[in-house]
Amino acid sequence: MDQTDRPDSQDLIPEDKPASQSGRRTFLQRSSAGLAAALATGAAGTAWAAGPPAAAANSVKLPLIADPRTEQKEETPDANLPPDDRIGYAIVGLGHLALDQILPALSNCKYSRVAALVSGDRNKALKIAHQYGVREADIYDYQSFERLADNSRVQVVYIVLPNGMHKEFTLRAAKIGKHVLCEKPMATSVADCQAMIDACSKNNRKLMVAYRSQYEPMDRMIAKMAKENKLGPLREFIAGNSQNQSGPSQWRLNKALAGGGALPDIGLYALNAARFFSGEEPYEVSASLTQPAADPRFKEVEESVHFIMRFPSGFTATCMASYGCHESRFFRLQGTDGWAEMDPAFGYNGLRMRYGMLVDGKSANTEITIDPNNQFAREIDHMSLCVINDKIPHTPGEEGLQDQRIMEAIYESARTARVVKISKPQASTRGPDPEEETF
Numbered sequence: 359m360d361q362t363d364r365p366d367s368q369d370l371i372p373e374d375k376p377a378s379q380s381g382r383r384t385f386l387q388r389s390s391a392g393l394a395a396a397l398a399t400g401a402a403g404t405a406w407a408a409g410p411p412a413a414a415a416n417s418v419k420l421p422l423i424a425d426p427r428t429e430q431k432e433e434t435p436d437a438n439l440p441p442d443d444r445i446g447y448a449i450v451g452l453g454h455l456a457l458d459q460i461l462p463a464l465s466n467c468k469y470s471r472v473a474a475l476v477s478g479d480r481n482k483a484l485k486i487a488h489q490y491g492v493r494e495a496d497i498y499d500y501q502s503f504e505r506l507a508d509n510s511r512v513q514v515v516y517i518v519l520p521n522g523m524h525k526e527f528t529l530r531a532a533k534i535g536k537h538v539l540c541e542k543p544m545a546t547s548v549a550d551c552q553a554m555i556d557a558c559s560k561n562n563r564k565l566m567v568a569y570r571s572q573y574e575p576m577d578r579m580i581a582k583m584a585k586e587n588k589l590g591p592l593r594e595f596i597a598g599n600s601q602n603q604s605g606p607s608q609w610r611l612n613k614a615l616a617g618g619g620a621l622p623d624i625g626l627y628a629l630n631a632a633r634f635f636s637g638e639e640p641y642e643v644s645a646s647l648t649q650p651a652a653d654p655r656f657k658e659v660e661e662s663v664h665f666i667m668r669f670p671s672g673f674t675a676t677c678m679a680s681y682g683c684h685e686s687r688f689f690r691l692q693g694t695d696g697w698a699e700m701d702p703a704f705g706y707n708g709l710r711m712r713y714g715m716l717v718d719g720k721s722a723n724t725e726i727t728i729d730p731n732n733q734f735a736r737e738i739d740h741m742s743l744c745v746i747n748d749k750i751p752h753t754p755g756e757e758g759l760q761d762q763r764i765m766e767a768i769y770e771s772a773r774t775a776r777v778v779k780i781s782k783p784q785a786s787t788r789g790p791d792p793e794e795e796t797f
């Protein structure tokens with residue numbers, strides 16, 4: 359189970375927190391005077407002060423952290439769309455993520471609204487529908503899913519089901535003419551990911567994989583720092599994502615429904631972050647798995663995974679994920695001239711970012727906290743803007759497919775105890791770069 363959605367997780371938004379609180383971001387910075395001065399006057403601040411590059415042809419506006427020295431303004435200049443003009447979402451699968459994160463986040467969206475619910479549990483769906491103002495007529499089950507075709511209030515189907523069901527519901531959604539926002543991991547095999555891309559393409563529907571960290575402000579700031587060479591050429595990425603998985607009945611411990619254990623559920627965050635920050639694709643991977651025979655939880659899937667990805671520039675990512683350790687989520691990205699880290703990383707709330715670099719020959723560290731509460735809302739609104747403006751999402755199906763290719767190489771490496779080569783994808787797997795003010 360992805361720790362970030364556990365009811366006892368510190369990451370959960372308290373139920374009594376008003377929606378408006380998470381709409382306004384707070385920005386706290388503890389900086390050494392030397393670094394602050396250098397940023398204000400010197401080379402380190404120059405690139406941030408420069409105007410954004412020209413927008414790509416298929417770009418969509420998304421908030422960007424422009425300058426870490428100043429309190430952030432409200433990111434999206436456009437006014438909220440009136441509720442009836444917003445993109446309507448059918449939420450498919452009312453589990454922890456849908457109930458604790460996605461539905462509350464929709465209340466924070468500017469271009470998106472919940473329009474329908476799809477659930478195998480009608481009583482639960484009725485209760486949730488009442489809570490979020492969804493009409494009873496807009497509740498479906500998995501058998502009546504195709505009736506969504508006649509519901510003009512729904513433009514996007516948001517698939518929040520166990521991983522092994524993502525392909526089926528993407529294909530069914532595309533066939534009835536709905537766009538798809540699909541939770542990570544995209545699916546459980548490369549073939550399924552490709553089938554999802556093909557189905558959406560054939561039906562001229564958009565497909566986005568919900569890589570929320572790529573829409574989270576601090577992750578985006580680090581990607582921007584790396585792209586602008588603030589850290590120098592990147593050399594190392596070190597990341598860990600752990601939790602002590604509970605309950606043998608969890609679908610996450612079932613190979614068919616999950617696709618694997620710690621790797622696709624939580625190791626994927628580290629894998630995707632290394633690609634996102636470096637902007638490179640790994641050419642080889644070596645890996646090992648731990649699957650303790652005596653532990654009944656891990657009869658079908660791995661407890662933990664360790665993998666090293668090598669990239670063409672010489673950049674290396676060393677990652678681990680475990681279902682057998684106390685909750686811990688962190689990464690550090692190291693370049694020749696600086697580093698950036700998050701600890702905790704990958705979660706919904708309480709994220710912390712630090713970075714360090716030389717200033718006047720002295721090592722200076724800076725800590726930044728940007729409230730990332732609305733990362734789900736940003737992600738969902740991005741999908742909506744892509745639908746409204748007919749643009750390619752920043753994290754389309756190709757991004758999920760590439761991660762799946764790498765995960766399959768990781769499993770192969772662990773199985774054969776060999777380094778496994780990974781061919782380069784034919785084209786970029788991402789929409790326009792998040793460095794740009796619009797994407």
Ligand code: NDP
Nearest residue numbers: 360363451452453454455477478479518519521541542543
């Ligand atoms: P849950 O187990 O909490 O919920 C899954 C829901 O899917 C169930 O509540 C149920 O909804 C429905 N479902 C339909 N068939 C089955 C089945 N055979 N077994 C179990 N559930 C079934 O999972 P999560 O909400 O934690 O995860 C859902 C997806 O979201 C996964 O792909 C996961 O990887 C992803 N995720 C992403 C996160 C992120 O941060 N982006 C964090 C956590 C999860 P109902 O009762 O309504 O039918």
